[in-house]
Amino acid sequence: MAEYDASPYVPEDADLAALSSAAAGCRGCPLYADATQTVFGQGEPSASVVLVGEQPGDQEDRQGRPFVGPAGRVLHRAMEEAGIDPADAYVTNAVKHFKFTVSERGKRRIHKQPTLREVAACKPWLDAELERITPQIVVALGATAAKALMGPEFRVTRQRGKLLTPGVSLDGAHILATVHPSAVLRAGENREEMYAGLVADLRVVADVLG
Known part of the structure; x- marks a missing residue:
């Protein structure tokens, strides 16, 4: 089986716009084959906070922009309530292509969790x-993003809402792990409680940003 690695597609010394253009042609793993397009991060290079999700969803895959679907609406509302300026935030995902299965009737594309290899x-x-x-703080939204940033042994359930400093890999930036906003949508009767927890975690971020 061919090695999975996007490194050959990442141009050196490129700015964010050039990285985004290059990512459109990434063939570093097989996920590109079924996805509509690469969904790169979005925001200003001067952003103080970077929020990292798992992967694009159905709407993100169709529109080519991160966090524009239902989970994105939850995230942006929570950021606003927490006091995080969207203009000072950059949003992206650990995986840049939508991984999915098709429903039995073939009409719905259902999210499928990416593997650690992907x-x-x-x-x-x-x-x-x-x-x-070079943000002040990086927010890992959910387990996949947290493991991408902190390693496969990291557990959001144990360390969510806590400011961590991972060291040189993030140039000393703080990192904070919380739930993915899609978990709020799946929480059923506990939705309000989980949403309040997400807002509380993001307020920790807002306090760091001042």
Whole structure:
């Protein structure tokens, strides 16, 4: 089986716009074959906070922009309530292509969790984004993003909402792990409680940003 690795597609010394253009042609893992397009990060290079999700969803895949679907609406509302300026935030995903299965009737594309191998293959893109932005704080939204940033042993359930400093891999930026906004949508009768927890975690971020 061919090695999964996006590194050969990541141009050196490229700014975010050039990285985004290059990512459109990434063939570092097989996920590109079924996805509509690469969904790269979005925001200003001067952003103080980078929010990292798992992967694009159905709407993100169709529109080519991160966090524009239902989970994105939850995230943006939570950021607003927490006091995080969207203009000071960059949003992206650990994996840049939508991984899915098709429903039995063939009408719905259902999210499928990327493997650790696929996450590792895409990590050079995330590393390049963080190197160009050098944020004060990185927010890992959910387990996949947290493991991409902190390693496979990291557990969001144990360390969510806590400010961590991972060291040189993120140039000393703080990192904070919380739930993915899609988990709020799946929480059923506990939705309000989970949403309040997401807002509380993001307020920690807002306090760091001042």
